[in-house]
Amino acid sequence: MTTQKRIFISAGESSGDFHAAGLVRELLNLNTDLQIEGLGGDNLSKLGVKLLYHTRDLAAMGFWEVIKKLSFFMDVRNDCHKLLMDKKPDLVILVDYPGFNLRLARDAYRLGIPVVYFILPQVWAWKPNRIESLNKYCQMLISILPFEKDFFARYNTEVEYVGHPFTDTIPDEADVSGIRKQLNLAETDKLICLLPGSREQELERNLPPMIEALTILKQKFKNLKGVIIKAENLEIDLYSKKIGKAVDYIEITESEKYSYIKASDSVMVASGTATLETAICGTPGVVVYKTSPLTYFLAKRLVKIDTIALANIVAGERVFPELIQKDAAPERIANEIDKILSDQNHYNDIRNRLSNIREKLEPKGSYARAAKLIYDKFLAENNQET
Template identity: 35%
Template sequence: MIRVYLVAGELSGDLLGAGLMRALKALHPDIAFRGVGGPRMQAEGLDSQIPLERLAIMGLVEVVRHLPALFGFRARLREDALAWQADIMVGIDYPDFNLRLARQLRATGMKTVHYVSPSVWAWRQGRVKGIRASVDRMLTFLPFEASFYRAHQVPVTFVGHPLAEELPLEDDREAARDKLGLSETARVLAVLPGSRRQEIAFNAPTFRDAVALLRQRDPELQVVIPAANTQRRDELAALGMDQASGFTVLDGLAWMAMTAADAVLLTSGTAALEAMLCHRPMVVAYRHGQVTHWMAQRLVKTPWISLPNLIAQEEIVPELIQDAATPEALAETLWPMLEHQAERQQIGERFRALHRQLQCGASERAARAVLEVVEHG
């Protein structure tokens, strides 16, 4: 029997962990699971030692306040994994906690794997030395991440991205518009000004003013905003981005909104990857505080901030950052995407090619890599 010690620290990790467990059971039925996970992982057979929500702490102040508890949990899990005689420990995301635990367990001779790379390729690249000492294998969602680790002599397997499995290669714009009550013939712009309060404060007014300029060119332009939650919806309404001002505001449904759109205006992050997997042309724009911008310029080591450009290793997506992100520049960059179907089709085909590159059965690939480490190191 193979004993796998899994540690997920967030709900997103619970979902990934459940998929990994299903794939491991399919490849090697004589297997047992223990560690930390949520309801999905427990449903797949995980004997969870700590409630997942005890680890899922967000924000600097909250993390500092809970440091003694986190140190205690890590010590407890280390002793539990050793007492259980696990063959391998798999940390799922949650890198600050999991990589330290992995390093402690690896020092005892246990095999370790980390699933989901931290953004070490973008900033604080010196962390890779600690990662090299912590894991026998890193499993990455994105191909450029794997290239980074190979260059730094860290054993790595690119497994593909689970989102690429969820979103279809052939999207249905008409069906999405029908579900959202949008016109079949009008130009449609999806606007995603961020999921955090500060992102809304810094970016939404600029996005709103860019929409006003676009509507001078096309008064029939329909604009759909998938609000991250009710708080963000209220903040958008206070800025004049609500139904009364001609915006279709949704509760979530970001994928559907982007599928229904001709083009997308968004801040960076996972939303840019989702827009790419919906095969929609986009403009990435991001404004933040001057001090944050100054620090980012000195810390970030990549030529782009959006995942589509990083995956393609070239600029497919226009990025307008800080002072470059004016309403006039956003409108001018978006208009050709809204106006010209040929341009939309060309970008869409490029995004489909990248979609295929990421669509390679992430859970099964990850499971095979874990078993390979158990058997061969």
């Protein structure tokens, strides 16, 4: 008789919840009897994962934003620690969210529970001291970025590279003509997609200058329209109250995200994984990002790389212009988008450079590959950890 395996999974943000669900789905394909609980969002919940806390309460970015919720995060950690002590799961899987998850890794390690880290902390950008914690507390490190294996090897740290999930989840084809027809756009009309971020504080800072930039562009491109891709974890009212007078030429959608990005002539995108999604869709654009002054001040002194867009880092060049903090002014944003819309040679050059990014992120099948690695080592009946 086999013993039911228990997993605790921690994905504290919406993007982590998305990727965690892809991994869990493949684990359940290997064993439908797994019992899984932890931190996550709607995607994990739909798979039957019992949530201790939801991502809508856990998302916070920046030094000051975290400080304001510090007592709450201490309660979350205490509750997680108690669950690990009381239920002693067979495995802890951590997904991104390093500020919290590395502390959880230490807790699990001290309790003798194996730890897998899927989607690693970006130690190549800042806080390289975290490599020591990853080495000490985790039994398996799984990467989805192609350059990380070589980076970690310089620190004698073994990493399994499985490919990037976006090569599976972003379709090669999209109903571009159908989207444009739905928006009543003629062939020569321009469509700009706005991706302001998946956290409320990102929306508060990034969406207003994006909308203002669109209004500026509207003066030159009379039939221009904008479409905002709504994050699943945010209420639509947060968006609609910021649109104001631009409501006549800006729409909000949360369906067919990739079709809208592919159907757009250009994109304004917040820094993060959305830049990678935009790149894989092959749509030229500009990175727009604003954060609190304190967070920016600290980041400038801690970050070890000179580019923040993940797509640019993977590409090894600045394919997307980056307008950060005071540079993320509406006039600057509009000017960069205007270059893309007005110069066909410039547009084609960016498209060609973006096409190389998808190839770098292969092979496909990353979730299944990661699940097989985890299952064989930690969860199969004859595995070496039991």
